Amino acid sequence: MKYKIITGMLAATVLLLAGCGEKQAPSTMQDGTYTAQMAEYSHGWREFVTITVKNGVIVTAEYNAENPSGFIKSWDNTYMNNMKTVTGTYPNEYTRYYAAFLKNQKDVPKIDALTGATSSGANFKRLSEAVVNKAKQGDSTIAFVEMEENKEE
DSSP states (O other): OHHHHHHHHHHHHHHHHHHHOOOOOOSSOOSEEEEEEESSOBTTBEEEEEEEEETTEEEEEEEEEEOTTOOBGGGOHHHHHHHHHHHSOOHHHHHHHHHHTTTTOSSOOOOOOOTTOHHHHHHHHHHHHHHHHHHHHTOOSOEEEOOOTTOOO
16 A cells, blocks of 8 residues: 555656756757847847857857848948947947857857947847847747847947
């Protein structure tokens, strides 16, 4: 009789523990192209990160922003000249700086903020986390990232 009770309790415990386990995301990225973008425009621009993964490693990374017509921020020479005189950097410089952190990586690396583009750096970090999570899931749909409150550039 004790054997049946112990066996029943053991079986119930195993079933209980099996039902409590969370589904873990894969730890490696799946090959493909993935994009994360901010959910909203800020000052007329919506930032995005696109990566291409091959053999579990990011082989290309693009970070930029576009306006509603699709014009790319780093191509805007007037914006570049205005921003460079105020902050010391400009979109074509800081987007390449941040994107370089992702190349040849298997996960989101530590990202150092660039003076003059710290708000964009914070967005880049959040976008990078979202796009790497999409790559780990093998989900090529666009990840939309909400803006942090009180943090706009």
